[in-house]
Amino acid sequence: MKFGIVVFPGSNCDRDMMHALQDDLQQEVQMLWHKDNDLSAFDPERDCIVLPGGFSYGDYLRCGALARFSPMMDAVVRFAGEGGKVLGICNGFQILCESGLLPGGLLQNDHQKFTCKNVFLKSVETESVIGMRVGDRILKIPVAHGEGRYHADAQTMQTLEENNQVLFRYCNENGEIHLDSNPNGATANIAGICNANRNVFGMMPHPERATSEMLGNTDGRMILTALSLWN
Numbered sequence: 244m245k246f247g248i249v250v251f252p253g254s255n256c257d258r259d260m261m262h263a264l265q266d267d268l269q270q271e272v273q274m275l276w277h278k279d280n281d282l283s284a285f286d287p288e289r290d291c292i293v294l295p296g297g298f299s300y301g302d303y304l305r306c307g308a309l310a311r312f313s314p315m316m317d318a319v320v321r322f323a324g325e326g327g328k329v330l331g332i333c334n335g336f337q338i339l340c341e342s343g344l345l346p347g348g349l350l351q352n353d354h355q356k357f358t359c360k361n362v363f364l365k366s367v368e369t370e371s372v373i374g375m376r377v378g379d380r381i382l383k384i385p386v387a388h389g390e391g392r393y394h395a396d397a398q399t400m401q402t403l404e405e406n407n408q409v410l411f412r413y414c415n416e417n418g419e420i421h422l423d424s425n426p427n428g429a430t431a432n433i434a435g436i437c438n439a440n441r442n443v444f445g446m447m448p449h450p451e452r453a454t455s456e457m458l459g460n461t462d463g464r465m466i467l468t469a470l471s472l473w474n
Contacts, residue, residue, distance in 0.1 A: 244471050245271045245290045247282065249319065249335075251310050256296035256332065256451065263451035263467060264293075270471050280314035287327035291470050292319055294335025296387070296449060306349060306390050307337035316342055328470055329443045333388055336435070336445035345438055345445045346403070347395030349388075353428025357389040361460075362426050364434050364448060365414040368407050371441040376469035381418045382462040384448035386426055391447040393429040393436070403436060410435035411446055 246264050250257045257274065264270040273284070275292075277299075285292065300309035310316065316338070323329045323344055331339040339345040352358060364384055366377040395403065403409055411434040415424040425432045427447070435446025450463030 245273060245285060246471075247273050247275045247285055247290065247292045249275045249277060249292065249294050249315050251277045251297065251299035251313065253299045253301050254295050254297035254334070256449065259449070260293055260295045260332070260451040263454040263463070267454040268464065268467055268471060275315060277310070277313040277315045280318040282318045282322050285322065285327065287322055287325040291328040291330060292322055294319070294329070294331040294338050295451075296333030296335060299334055299338065302334075305341070306334060307341040310334075310338045311341040320344060323443050326440070326442055330470060331445040332449055332451065333391070333447055336447055337390070339443060339445045344443045345436060346399045347393055347436070349390050349447070350392040350394050351390050352388070352392055352426075357387075358391070358426050359387040360385065360426070362386050362434075362448060363414050363416050363418075363424065364411040365418050365420065366410065367412050368410045368437060370407055371410070371437050371444070372472070373410060373437075373444060373466055373469045376472075377465055379418075380465070381414065381416060382465065383416075383453070383460060384450055384463055385452045386448045388427070388447055391427040391429065393433040393447070395430065400430065406439055408437050408439065409433055410437050410444060411448070
C-alpha cells in the first residue's frame with residue numbers, strides 16, 4: 244500500500260498528512276508535485292492519492308478552481324477512473340468538486356468567518372471502506388476553513404441521499420444531527436461525501452490532525468487506516 248500526496252503551490256497541510264501517514268500509521272508515502280502528471284508508480288487496485296488541505300494557487304477565483312487544471316489533476320482523474328482511491332481533505336475536497344470527481348461545491352461559511360475548532364462527525368454511509376470501518380462511532384476531528392459549506396442542487400442532493408453517498412455529517416458529541424452542530428451551514432450537515440463508485444472521498448474536517456497521541460486525539464486514524472487496509 245502506498246500513498247501519494249499532491250503538493251500544490253499554497254498547500255499547507257501536505258506535510259501534516261505525510262507525517263500522519265508515514266510516522267503515525269507507518270505507511271509508504273510519496274510526495275507528488277502539481278506540475279508532474281505521472282502516476283505510473285501507483286497501482287489503482289491498491290494505492291491511494293491524497294489531495295491535502297491548504298490554499299492551492301492562493302484560492303484565486305474559487306477554492307480549487309485553478310488546481311483543477313494542474314497537470315497532476317489530469318493524472319488523478321485518470322487514476323480515479325481506473326478505480327484508484329482518491330481522498331481530498333478541505334481544499335482537496337474543493338478540488339475534487341471543481342474537477343467533477345465529486346458533485347456539488349463548497350461555498351463560504353454561512354457566518355462569513357474562518358472557523359478552526361474540533362467538531363464531531365457521524366458516519367452515515369455504510370457501503371464504502373471508510374463507512375464500514377467507522378461504523379456508528381462518533382469522531383472528534385478538527386476543521387479549519389473559510390469556505391466549507393457544502394452545497395448542491397436539489398436533484399444532486401436527492402441522488403446523494405438515494406445512493407447513500409453522504410460519508411459524514413456534523414453532529415454533537417452524542418451523535419445528534421442538528422443545526423447547532425453545523426460549523427459552516429452545510430446543506431444537511433454534510434461534512435463529507437463519496438462518489439457513486441465509492442473510490443473517491445472528500446471531507447472538510449482534517450483527520451491528519453487527529454492521528455497523534457501527543458496531540459491527545461487519534462480519532463483521525465480510523466479514517467486513514469480504513470484506506471490503508473483496503474486492498
